[in-house]
Amino acid sequence: MAFLLKRICRAALAALSLLAGSPVLAGQPPKYLVADIPGSLRENAHAVVRFSDETLLVKSAGRTIETVRRAVTIFDEAGAHHAQELVYYDQLNTVSYLRGSAYAADGRLLRTLKASEIGDISLSDGFSLANDGRGRVADLRQPVYPYTVEFEYEVNSTNTLFYSTWRPQAREQLAVEQATFRVLTPAELPLRYLERGLPAGTAVARTSVSAVLQSYEWQVRNLAAVEAEPDGPPVGETTPVVFTAPTQFEVQGHVGTLTSWQALGLWNYQLNVGRDELPVAVQEKIRALVQGETDERARIRKVYEWLQANTRYISVQLGIGGWQTFPASSVAASGYGDCKALTNYCQALLKTAGITGYCALVRANEEDVRTEFPSQQFNHVVLCVPLQKSAKRDTVWLECTSQTNPFGYMSSFTGNRHALLITPQGGRVVRTPQYLAADNRRERLADVYLDAQGSATATVRTRRSGLEQDGYAGMANSQNLADQKKALAEHLPLANFSISKLSYAQDRRSLVPTLTENLGLTLPGWASVSGKRAFLTPNLLSRWSALPAAVGERRTAIWLDNPFSYSDTVRIHVPAGFKPESLPTPVQLSTTFGTYSSQVQALPDGTLLYVRRLLMPRTRFPQTDYPAYQDFRRRISSADKAQVVLVKTDA
Numbered sequence: 170m171a172f173l174l175k176r177i178c179r180a181a182l183a184a185l186s187l188l189a190g191s192p193v194l195a196g197q198p199p200k201y202l203v204a205d206i207p208g209s210l211r212e213n214a215h216a217v218v219r220f221s222d223e224t225l226l227v228k229s230a231g232r233t234i235e236t237v238r239r240a241v242t243i244f245d246e247a248g249a250h251h252a253q254e255l256v257y258y259d260q261l262n263t264v265s266y267l268r269g270s271a272y273a274a275d276g277r278l279l280r281t282l283k284a285s286e287i288g289d290i291s292l293s294d295g296f297s298l299a300n301d302g303r304g305r306v307a308d309l310r311q312p313v314y315p316y317t318v319e320f321e322y323e324v325n326s327t328n329t330l331f332y333s334t335w336r337p338q339a340r341e342q343l344a345v346e347q348a349t350f351r352v353l354t355p356a357e358l359p360l361r362y363l364e365r366g367l368p369a370g371t372a373v374a375r376t377s378v379s380a381v382l383q384s385y386e387w388q389v390r391n392l393a394a395v396e397a398e399p400d401g402p403p404v405g406e407t408t409p410v411v412f413t414a415p416t417q418f419e420v421q422g423h424v425g426t427l428t429s430w431q432a433l434g435l436w437n438y439q440l441n442v443g444r445d446e447l448p449v450a451v452q453e454k455i456r457a458l459v460q461g462e463t464d465e466r467a468r469i470r471k472v473y474e475w476l477q478a479n480t481r482y483i484s485v486q487l488g489i490g491g492w493q494t495f496p497a498s499s500v501a502a503s504g505y506g507d508c509k510a511l512t513n514y515c516q517a518l519l520k521t522a523g524i525t526g527y528c529a530l531v532r533a534n535e536e537d538v539r540t541e542f543p544s545q546q547f548n549h550v551v552l553c554v555p556l557q558k559s560a561k562r563d564t565v566w567l568e569c570t571s572q573t574n575p576f577g578y579m580s581s582f583t584g585n586r587h588a589l590l591i592t593p594q595g596g597r598v599v600r601t602p603q604y605l606a607a608d609n610r611r612e613r614l615a616d617v618y619l620d621a622q623g624s625a626t627a628t629v630r631t632r633r634s635g636l637e638q639d640g641y642a643g644m645a646n647s648q649n650l651a652d653q654k655k656a657l658a659e660h661l662p663l664a665n666f667s668i669s670k671l672s673y674a675q676d677r678r679s680l681v682p683t684l685t686e687n688l689g690l691t692l693p694g695w696a697s698v699s700g701k702r703a704f705l706t707p708n709l710l711s712r713w714s715a716l717p718a719a720v721g722e723r724r725t726a727i728w729l730d731n732p733f734s735y736s737d738t739v740r741i742h743v744p745a746g747f748k749p750e751s752l753p754t755p756v757q758l759s760t761t762f763g764t765y766s767s768q769v770q771a772l773p774d775g776t777l778l779y780v781r782r783l784l785m786p787r788t789r790f791p792q793t794d795y796p797a798y799q800d801f802r803r804r805i806s807s808a809d810k811a812q813v814v815l816v817k818t819d820a
Contacts, residue, residue, distance in 0.1 A: 199276025201240055201317040207391070210344040214394035215248030216241050218337065218345040219317060225333045227354035231419035233326045235333060240319040243311075247342070252310040254320045257292065257302060261328035261420070264305050271309045272317040279316065282307055329418040330425075330492075330545050332360075338392050338408040345392040352385045352413060353378060360385050361427070363412040363542040368392070371409070387411055399716045400798070401725040406536060414544035420492070430543045434589055434596015437492065437530065441509070441591075444496045445517035451501045455521040465524065465558045469565050470576045472518050480514065481505050482570040508550045511569040515552050526554040526567075529588040531601060537586040540598055551583055553590055553599065566602055573646055575677035578602075581636050581731070606732035606786040608635035608681045615709050615739045621746065621817075623696035623703055626669070629688040629710065636731045638684040645673035645684055657688070662712055667691045696815075703747060703815040707769055707779035711737045715806040716799050727790040727798055734784050741777040746817055749777065753811035760801050761794065762787070767808050777813060 201219050210217050219240040226234040241251040252271075258264045269282040292302035309318040337348035352360050362373070362385065374386045389409055397404050417426050425436030447455075458475055459468045483505045495510035497517040506514060509528075516526045532538045533549035552567040568574045568583065578584075579602050590597045615629040633641060644656050654668045670689030676682060696705035706712075743749075748771075755768035763785035770778045783805070790798065 197278040199272075200278070201242060201272050201319070202276040203242055203274040203315050203317070206242060206346065209393055210346060210391065211244070212393065213342060213396065214344040215245055215342045216243045216251045216344075217394075218343065218348060220346065221337060221348035223333065223335060223348075223350045225352045225413070227329075227352065227358055227360075227415075229355070230358060230415070230417040230424070231327055231329055233329055233332070235324045235326065236322070238319070238321045240317055242315055242317040244315045246314075249310050251343075252308065252316075252318045254307045254309075254322070256305045256322050256324060258305065258324065259302050262324055262326045265323040265325060267305045267307060267320070267322040269307050269309050269318060269320045271311055272319070273313075274315050274317075279311065280309070282309065328420050329415055330420050330427075332413040332415055332544075334413065335387065335411040336405060336408070337389055338395075339405045339410075341396045341404040342394045344394040345389060347388070347390050348392075349386065349388045350411060351387075354383055354385075355381055356383050359383070359416055361414045361416055361542075361544070363539065364410075365412070366407055366409045367411075368409065395724065398723065398725050400727050400729060402728045403536075407725050412539065412542055412544065414542070427543060427545075429596075430589055430598050431595035433543055433545065434530075434591050435594070437528075437589075438591050438593060438595065440492060441494050441513065441528070442593075444494055445513060445520065447497050447517050447521060448501050451518075452521045455518050459522045465556050466565065468522055469519065469524060469554055469567075472522050472524075473515065473567050473569075473576055476511070476515050476518060476569060477572045477574075479504060480511055481572065482511065483507065508570050512550045512552045512567075515567060515569045519552075519554065524554060525557070526552045528591045529553045529566075529599070529601075530591065530596075531583050531586065531588040533583045534581075538589075540587050547589065549583065551579070551588065551601075553588070573642070575679075575682040577680050578682055581639050584636070585731070604635045604681070604731065606734045606784060609637045609731055609733040610634045611637045611733070611735045613710065613735075613737045615737070616742065617692075617695070617709060617739060618742045619696055619703075619705070619744055621698075621744045623694055623698040623705075625692040625695040627688075627690040627692060627709065628670075629686075629690065631686045631688070632683060633686070634683040635681045637733060638682060641673075641684055641686065642675070642682075645675060645686075657686075662710060663690075663692070665693050665695075701817040702750065703817075704812050705741070705815070706810060706812050707739055707741060707753075707777060708737070708767070708781060708809045708811075709739050711735065711781060711783075712809040713783075713802065713805045715803045719795065719799070723792045723795040726792050727795060729785065729788040729790075732786045732788055735782070737779070737781040739779040741779065741813075743775050743777060743815060747815040748775070748818055749813060750816035751812075751814035752777075753808070753813065756804070756808040756811075758801065758804055760797065762790065762798055762801050765801075765805050765808070767811075769813060781809075 206217055219242055221239040224236045228234060243249060243251055254269065256264050256267055267287055271279040273279050288306040290304050290306055292304050335350040338345050354360050368389060371389060376384045378384045395404060395408065415427050423440055426432045455472060458471050462468050462471065480500065481504060484507045494513040495506050497514045500506040500510050500514040512528050516528060519526045529551050530547035531549050531551055532547050538546040552569055554565040554567065556563045556565065565577050566579050568579060584602050584604050586601055587598050588601050590599050611631065611633050613629065613631045615627055617625050617627045619625045644653055647653055650671065654671055657671065658668060669691050672687045674685045696703045752769045756766060758765040765783050767781040772778055
C-alpha cells in the first residue's frame with residue numbers, strides 16, 4: 170500500500186551520500202551559534218533541534234500544503250543523519266521546493282544547497298509492479314563537528330486521507346530547543362487530533378485566523394535528549410507527538426468522512442465494491458475443489474491452499490492503487506497481486522465456495538493502531554472469515570500474500586493487534602488472533618557427550634511453536650544448508666563451536682504451527698579442565714543476561730515482546746573416571762513477571778540431568794516494577810551461569 174513507502178524512504182536516506190564540498194561563504198550574519206545551546210540540551214545528545222516550524226494548511230477537503238523549516242546542530246557522527254533530508258513525492262504529492270544551508274559552530278554560513286545538488290531518486294522497493302514514489306534528496310554533512318544544517322521544503326498534496334503527524338523528538342539522543350506545529354483549516358473542516366506525551370502545561374492554542382480559517386498550534390521548548398531504556402518502548406512511543414486527521418477527505422475523486430471507524434470502513438468498502446467478479450473457469454475449479462466437503466473449516470483450508478499454490482505477491486503503490494484493489498479477474502489472469510488484490514481474490518474464491526469473508530485493514534509489523542483515534546493508520550490487508558456453523562462462533566484469519574504461511578496463522582506480523590473489518594455497513598474494530606505463552610513455546614532436549622580433555626559433541630532437538638518459530642520459519646524454508654547453518658550460528662550463545670548437522674521439520678496443520686530443529690554440534694573446550702577437575706556450565710543454549718544498572722530513575726514502562734514458555738533438558742554424559750564433586754543449588758523463582766526453575770541431578774548411571782523452566786505470561790509492567798524486574802533477571806542470569814565441578818576419581 171502507498172504508505173509502506175515511508176519505510177523505503179528511510180532506507181533510501183540511509184544510503185544517500187551526496188558529499189558537501191562548497192567553500193565558506195562570507196558576509197552573512199551568524200546564525201545558530203553552538204555556544205548559545207544550553208548545557209542541559211547538550212547532555213547525552215548527538216544533535217539538537219535549534220528551531221523547527223511545521224505548518225499544514227488545509228486548502229479544501231481534497232488539498233493540503235505542508236511547509237517545514239528545521240535547523241539542527243550536529244555534534245558527532247552518530248547525529249550526522251540529521252544533515253540529510255529526503256522529501257517523498259508521487260502523483261498525489263508534489264514538492265514545491267527544497268532548500269538547505271550549513272553553518273559552522275560560530276554561526277558562519279558554510280554553504281547553501283545548489284539546485285544541481287538536490288537529487289531526485291526512485292523509491293522503488295525492488296518488488297513493486299507499479300510504484301510512482303520518488304524522493305527529493307539533499308545532503309549537507311560536514312567534515313568538522315559541530316555544525317548546523319537548515320532545511321526548508323513545501324509539499325502540495327491531493328491525498329487528504331493523511332494529515333501530518335508531529336513528532337518533534339522522534340529519535341533518541343536528540344534534544345529540542347524549540348519546535349512549533351500548526352494546522353490551518355477552514356472552519357467547516359475542523360481538525361481532529363490526538364495528543365500524547367506532551368510536556369506538562371503544553372496545550373493546543375486554538376484561534377481564528379480569519380472569518381473562515383481556524384488555527385491549531387502546539388509548541389515545545391527545551392526537551393532534553395532521552396535514550397531507549399532496556400526492555401522499554403521505542404523513544405518515538407514515549408516522546409511528544411500530535412496525531413492529526415481530517416473530518417472529510419478526497420483522493421482522486423473518491424470522497425469520504427473520517428469521524429469514526431465505521432465511516433473509514435465504509436469508504437474502503439465503497440472504493441472496492443464490485444471488484445470480486447471471477448471468470449467462470451475459476452469458479453468451476455473452486456466448486457470442484459470443495460465438492461463433497463461438508464466441514465466449513467476444511468473448505469476454507471482447501472481454498473486458501475489453492476490460493477497459495479496459484480498466486481504470488483507483488484506490491485502496487487500507484488495513486489489510488491494504494492487503496493483500491495485490482496479486480497479479482499485480473500489476479501485470476503495474471504496470478505499476482507498486492508495484499509489488497511490477493512485478499513480480495515481469496516474473498517471472491519471463498520464466496521464461490523459458499524463462504525463469506527471480510528477484508529480487514531491491519532498495521533503489520535509495527536506497534537498496534539490507536540483505537541481511540543479513528544484515522545488511516547494501516548499498512549496491510551488480511552482476510553477475516555467468521556465461521557457460520559461453528560458452535561463457538563470461531564473465526565479463521567488468512568494471510569493471503571504468503572505462499573508458506575500455515576493456514577489460519579497470523580504470526581508476529583499481524584497477530585496480537587487490532588484490525589478494521591470492512592463490511593457493507595462500514596468498519597468495525599476487531600482483534601486478530603492472540604498468541605499466549607501456551608502457544609509460544611520452545612522445548613529443547615540436548616545430549617552432550619563430554620571427553621576427558623573437556624571437548625564435547627552434542628545433539629540438540631528444539632521444538633518451537635507459535636511466535637517462537639517465526640524467526641526460524643524462513644530459515645527452514647531455505648534450500649541452502651550452508652545459509653541455514655550461517656543464520657543459526659548467529660543465534661547460538663557459544664564461543665567455540667561448529668555445526669555438524671542441521672535439519673528442520675515443520676508441522677503446518679495445526680492452528681499454531683510448530684517447527685522442529687535437529688542440530689549436531691562439535692564443542693572444543695566446552696569444559697575447562699584443570700588438574701583433576703573439570704568445570705562446565707550445564708545450561709547449554711539458554712543463558713539469559715542481567716540487565717544493565719539503571720542510571721537515575723526509570724522513565725518508561727517495561728515492554729516485553731511476547732509471552733512465552735521455555736523448557737530445557739540437558740543430559741550430560743560424563744567421561745569415564747569422572748564424577749560430580751559439586752552441583753549447583755536448585756533455584757525456584759516465582760514473581761509478578763513469571764516463574765523460573767533450574768536444577769542439576771546426578772542419575773544412577775552417572776549422567777547429569779539439567780532441567781530449566783521459564784514462563785513469562787505477561788508483556789507490560791509499570792516503570793515502578795523495574796527494580797524488581799532487574800532483580801528477577803539478575804537471579805536468572807546467576808542461575809544460568811552456575812557451574813558443575815567434576816573430579817577425576819583415583820580408580
